[in-house]
Amino acid sequence: xxxxxxxxxxxxxxxxxxxxxxxxxxxxxxxxxxxxxxxxxxxxxxxxxxxxxxxxxxxxxxxxxxxxxxxxxxxxxxxxxxxxxxxxxxxxxxxxxxxxxxxxxxxxxxxxxxxxxxxxxxxxxxxxxxxxxxxxxxxxxxxxxxxxxxxxxxxxxxxxxxxxxxxxxxxxxxxxxxxxxxxxxxxxxxxxxxxxxxxxxxxxxxxxxxxxxxxxxxxxxxxxxxxxxxxxxxxxxxxxxxxxxxxxxxxxxxxxxxxxxxxxxxxxxxxxxxxxxxxxxxxxxxxxxxxxxxxxxxxxxxxxxxxxxxxxxxxxxxxxxxxxxxxxxxxxxxxxxxxxxxxxxxxxxxxxxxxxxxxxxxxxxxxxxxxxxxxxxxxxxxxxxxxxxxxxxxxxxxxxxxxxxxxxxxxxxxxxxxxxxxxxxxxxxxxxxxxxxxxxxxxxxxxxxxxxxxxxxxxxxxxxxx
Numbered sequence: 294x295x296x297x298x299x300x301x302x303x304x305x306x307x308x309x310x311x312x313x314x315x316x317x318x319x320x321x322x323x324x325x326x327x328x329x330x331x332x333x334x335x336x337x338x339x340x341x342x343x344x345x346x347x348x349x350x351x352x353x354x355x356x357x358x359x360x361x362x363x364x365x366x367x368x369x370x371x372x373x374x375x376x377x378x379x380x381x382x383x384x385x386x387x388x389x390x391x392x393x394x395x396x397x398x399x400x401x402x403x404x405x406x407x408x409x410x411x412x413x414x415x416x417x418x419x420x421x422x423x424x425x426x427x428x429x430x431x432x433x434x435x436x437x438x439x440x441x442x443x444x445x446x447x448x449x450x451x452x453x454x455x456x457x458x459x460x461x462x463x464x465x466x467x468x469x470x471x472x473x474x475x476x477x478x479x480x481x482x483x484x485x486x487x488x489x490x491x492x493x494x495x496x497x498x499x500x501x502x503x504x505x506x507x508x509x510x511x512x513x514x515x516x517x518x519x520x521x522x523x524x525x526x527x528x529x530x531x532x533x534x535x536x537x538x539x540x541x542x543x544x545x546x547x548x549x550x551x552x553x554x555x556x557x558x559x560x561x562x563x564x565x566x567x568x569x570x571x572x573x574x575x576x577x578x579x580x581x582x583x584x585x586x587x588x589x590x591x592x593x594x595x596x597x598x599x600x601x602x603x604x605x606x607x608x609x610x611x612x613x614x615x616x617x618x619x620x621x622x623x624x625x626x627x628x629x630x631x632x633x634x635x636x637x638x639x640x641x642x643x644x645x646x647x648x649x650x651x652x653x654x655x656x657x658x659x660x661x662x663x664x665x666x667x668x669x670x671x672x673x674x675x676x677x678x679x680x681x682x683x684x685x686x687x688x689x690x691x692x693x694x695x696x697x698x699x700x701x702x703x704x705x706x707x708x709x710x711x712x713x714x715x716x717x718x719x720x721x722x723x724x725x726x727x728x729x730x731x732x733x734x735x736x737x738x739x740x741x742x743x744x745x746x747x748x749x750x751x752x753x754x755x756x757x758x759x
Contacts, residue, residue: 295391297399299327304366304389309333310379311370312352313342316460317393319437319449320368320400325349326451334360334379344447358382365389368396371465372688394467397437397459401473404435404454408588409461409471411502412479412515413495414634415581416460418573419479421609422585423458424450426602430594434458440628441610456592463495464488468502475511475591476502476530477584481520484631487660487689496520503528513587515580516541533591535583543587545569545579554645560586567596572607575641611743613638617750621730624746630657630739632668638737639675648731649677653720653745655738656684656700663695670703676735678727679704679711680720685740717745724749 297304307324309317312333318341321331331350334357335342342352353360358378361367367383367390383390401407410420417439425444427434434456438448461468461476464485481499489495500523506512508529514521516534525532534541537548545558554574560567560583571582582603589599608614611628618624623646629638635654642650652673656662662669662684673679681701684691697713704711714720724734724745736746 295389295395295399297396297403299324299400299403304329306330306332306364307366307368308361308364308379308383309368309370310356310373310377311335312345312350313337313339314370314372314393315341315439315448316397316437317368317370318342318345320393320396321345321350322348322449323400323435323437323451332360332364341448361386361388366391368393371467394462394465394470398470398472401457401459401471404457406456406475406592407471407473408434408456408458408475408477409468409473410459410477410479410584411461411463411468411499412477413463413482413484414631414637415479415577415584416462417609417628418578418612419477419581419584420458420460421612422581422603422606423588425606426585426589426594426599427456427458427592429602429605430589430598432456432592432594438609440612443610444606463498463502466498469498469505471502472505472507473510475513475588476506477513477588478503478518478521478524479515479580479584480518481524482631482633483665484661486664487658496523499524500527503530506530511591513584513591515584517580533587535580535587537579543583543590545583548576548579550644552645554641562590567600569600570604572604574613574645575637577637577641613641616743616746619725619728619734619749619752622728623733624736624750625733626736626743626746628739629737630661632665632672635669635672635737636675638735639673642733642735643675646731646733648729648733650675650733650735651678651680651724651728652676653680653682653724653734653736653742655682655736655740655742656697657739658687658689659684659691659695660689662697662700666695666700666703669700670707673704673709673711674707676709679709680723681711681713682717682720682738682742683715685738685742687740717742717748720745721748721752725752 313335334353433452435452436450437459510530512530517536535543544561548558616624701713
């Protein structure tokens with residue numbers, strides 16, 4: 294088993310393959326703050342890479358065998374293939390090589406309390422909600438976030454060794470490499486089917502994760518999720534439940550929505566009632582807020598402080614983010630790339646507008662699009678017009694078995710108004726010619742579809758300047 298003591302200087306020079314990733318960059322920043330020599334490589338420059346350079350990291354654009362020369366430890370991201378030339382060179386030089394999740398799991402053990410937020414949906418939002426509460430408390434946590442949060446000035450916040458808060462993704466069974474003192478499980482759904490065989494394989498991974506928790510740890514779990522009871526029965530940890538139905542330890546009752554779609558509810562804890570108001574849309578964010586509240590409350594933060602600070606939270610970038618306006622049309626971007634997430638996002642927006650919703654969806658990976666095609670086809674019913682762009686390949690290669698046209702046709706055949714447009718320029722032209730005042734343009738997906746909204750907003754600036 295790989296062990297990492299951050300203070301023993303066993304690995305003074307650490308090289309990250311794929312350092313520009315949101316999680317990898319956070320780990321690199323922690324090591325830089327501890328005085329480590331950090332090098333890294335990635336395929337393209339970014340604002341994240343520039344930030345790391347300014348903090349003292351030496352970063353190479355493009356992968357080359359020579360980049361690992363002098364490294365005492367090499368860390369690689371899941372997106373890196375086993376034949377990567379830097380990885381091969383590191384093995385040939387007998388440099389210790391580990392994956393990102395293994396390193397994160399080892400790093401977490403350097404902190405007295407480690408909070409890991411897992412689940413198929415809502416990890417980044419819940420982590421950022423909890424970050425907002427904890428960051429405004431006296432706990433001074435170290436935070437690793439899978440998105441950009443203005444509250445902490447980015448995706449990482451350096452704090453004390455008493456608390457670390459991080460996302461914990463199940464992809465490739467990575468959660469099995471973590472042994473947090475507090476594990477949050479939001480939900481269990483079918484995803485990452487390029488790795489998992491089926492839903493049973495996914496559930497078994499979460500069950501094994503819960504078995505890894507010891508009796509001194511906490512398991513915070515959404516009791517409304519159909520898989521929760523099997524997970525609860527498998528763990529030795531202290532279980533705290535949250536939900537909307539039944540009789541959880543922390544329950545949201547009397548849920549109402551403002552005209553903007555923001556939920557308010559009564560929080561019931563052991564008979565005590567507390568009023569909670571959120572500044573983010575959707576019923577799914579009630580669940581995310583419940584998980585955040587439970588975690589903060591366990592660590593001794595008062596309900597008054599929790600109520601105040603969770604109402605301050607207005608979202609993380611790319612999660613129902615209001616980007617701007619074009620001639621009275623609201624431009625919103627969201628990271629949703631799974632059918633369950635798409636339904637939640639569209640349902641949230643439907644409660645907030647009297648106009649039409651133009652949903653521009655960029656499918657993410659060929660595997661997910663193909664295996665969940667029927668689910669995708671049923672998930673856009675709340676959109677008035679669906680525009681499907683080309684699939685964002687991410688880590689995959691196009692094998693010709695699925696095309697965005699197939700998805701557009703499936704959505705159309707399910708009764709929603711859908712069309713395929715191959716380029717962002719075509720999409721933008723369509724929206725500029727059709728969207729009207731009080732409508733919403735929603736760009737959605739885990740790739741770069743947000744550029745469509747950015748371009749429309751910029752187009753508006755140019756017209757205004759003229």
